[in-house]
Amino acid sequence: MPINLPENDKESCLDSSPCCGAENTLARLYGDQSIARERCIQICSQAKRIEGEELTAEIKAFKAVADATRLKILKLLSEGELCICEIMLALKRPQSSISHNLSILEDAGLVKERKEGKWCRYSISSEAVIDMVSLAGCFKIK
Numbered sequence: 001m002p003i004n005l006p007e008n009d010k011e012s013c014l015d016s017s018p019c020c021g022a023e024n025t026l027a028r029l030y031g032d033q034s035i036a037r038e039r040c041i042q043i044c045s046q047a048k049r050i051e052g053e054e055l056t057a058e059i060k061a062f063k064a065v066a067d068a069t070r071l072k073i074l075k076l077l078s079e080g081e082l083c084i085c086e087i088m089l090a091l092k093r094p095q096s097s098i099s100h101n102l103s104i105l106e107d108a109g110l111v112k113e114r115k116e117g118k119w120c121r122y123s124i125s126s127e128a129v130i131d132m133v134s135l136a137g138c139f140k141i142k
Contacts, residue, residue, distance in 0.1 A: 057109065064108035065132065069093065070101045074133045075125065077111060081123040 022043065026036035064065040066072055069091065075088055076082060087098050102122055110132075112125045123131055 060108045061110060061132070064104050064110055067101070067104075069097065070105055071133070071136060073098070073101055073105060073129065074110065074129065077122060077124045077129045078133050080123045083116070083119050083121050087122070 007139055010091045022038050023033075023040045026039050027033045030039065048123050065074065072091055076087060082090075083101070084095060084098050087093075087102075088095055091098065102111060102113075106113060106122075109123050110125055114121045114123065124133075
């Protein structure tokens with residue numbers, strides 16, 4: 001399958017020979033030097049795109065989800081907006097624990113708060129979070 005890369009990526013990769021030092025290894029893997037060369041160009045191009053990315057927001061989001069209570073809160077909120085007292089009842093956890101975990105989820109950008117009089121109602125911040133929660137359900141160990 002041909003790999004479509006911007007010309008400047010191909011040129012910068014082709015400047016070095018072999019591209020990133022992996023071309024011969026890839027040739028043994030694929031059994032074809034031309035496929036290995038194209039694959040090497042693609043890998044170098046991808047590496048240049050992600051080089052220097054901090055991924056801070058992504059890391060913060062995944063760390064926030066890496067807790068059973070917070071994941072349960074997200075699953076509840078994926079079904080609709082709730083106040084702290086409703087989350088407390090559902091999870092049988094004290095208010096301090098729920099508030100602490102909601103704060104972490106909010107700080108990670110996964111949950112948003114809406115004031116309603118003296119009450120705060122919480123909801124999922126975006127469809128991407130619902131997708132993230134759904135994906136987490138796929139990792140059940142049997």
